Amino acid sequence: MADPHKRLDTNRPGNFYVDSTCINCDACRQLAPISFEEIGEYSAVVHQPVGDTERQQAYRALLACPTGSIGTEQSNKSLLNAAKADFPLLVEGGVYYCGFNSEKSFGANSFYVQHADGNWLIDSPRYLKHLVEAFEGMGGVAHIFLTHEDDVADAARYAQRFGAKRIIHREDVHAMPDAEEIIEGLDARLFAREFCIIPVPGHTAGSLCLLYRDQFLFTGDHLWWDPEHRQLESPRQLVWDADALHRSIETLGQYPFEWVLAGHGGRIHLPHLQMQAALRDLIERRQ
Ligand code: SF4
Numbered sequence: 001m002a003d004p005h006k007r008l009d010t011n012r013p014g015n016f017y018v019d020s021t022c023i024n025c026d027a028c029r030q031l032a033p034i035s036f037e038e039i040g041e042y043s044a045v046v047h048q049p050v051g052d053t054e055r056q057q058a059y060r061a062l063l064a065c066p067t068g069s070i071g072t073e074q075s076n077k078s079l080l081n082a083a084k085a086d087f088p089l090l091v092e093g094g095v096y097y098c099g100f101n102s103e104k105s106f107g108a109n110s111f112y113v114q115h116a117d118g119n120w121l122i123d124s125p126r127y128l129k130h131l132v133e134a135f136e137g138m139g140g141v142a143h144i145f146l147t148h149e150d151d152v153a154d155a156a157r158y159a160q161r162f163g164a165k166r167i168i169h170r171e172d173v174h175a176m177p178d179a180e181e182i183i184e185g186l187d188a189r190l191f192a193r194e195f196c197i198i199p200v201p202g203h204t205a206g207s208l209c210l211l212y213r214d215q216f217l218f219t220g221d222h223l224w225w226d227p228e229h230r231q232l233e234s235p236r237q238l239v240w241d242a243d244a245l246h247r248s249i250e251t252l253g254q255y256p257f258e259w260v261l262a263g264h265g266g267r268i269h270l271p272h273l274q275m276q277a278a279l280r281d282l283i284e285r286r287q
């Protein structure tokens, strides 16, 4: 719950505000870019939402905020409930963004894939009744894919609730020691129909990407879209091995993905050739 006494001076006057407990995770800026921007070390409301669409986006941001740092002077219960009902939020083709980012993963995004052979959770949101019921209604969770050690959050609770198998790389398994499926080595592997697991060491030794339907690439903290500069980005800090990271980015050039769905950082959909060009541009900038 945001605290009006901690309201940041950088907020525009008006109903919505960010307080000083913000951890600058970026979730609000992805969900409501019209209203939220980064100012200094925090997010702030730079434009008070106008009309139902902007307000609903701002309420989605309020709900996704991992630290409860977004508040309103006066809450609109019906818009708040409508925003809650939006999660999991459809991205495209049976792929959803879960919302309710967890502080345990520094506010990382998590995703859900509805699939005839069993549904997948990619990293973990907060464990919440609303999401548990939503997942139940969508057919449960068969697999929980953990991109790396930082973003496991409440995965164990979801696994227990749904009897899901947790998947993590051997090098990061200390974050989820009782995971059911351990990925070894550097070879990509078709794990299930339409789901390919690609080891991408660099940010951490055991970072993984998940490629779904040769189209959606779930990247954890390995790769994301920078909306300000309109380019792909990869970690410059918090890097376990920079050479390995560079090789892992190059490896992705052989896959035909069109979506980048990241733990931290923006998501993007580009036609395959444009995505490949964006990837080459990133590789050149890192040299
Ligand atoms: S979602 Fe919350 S913690 Fe993350 S940047 Fe926005 S206000 Fe800050």
Ligand SMILES: [Fe+2]
Pocket (backbone or CB within 6 Å): 148, 150, 151, 203, 221
């Ligand atoms: Fe990370």
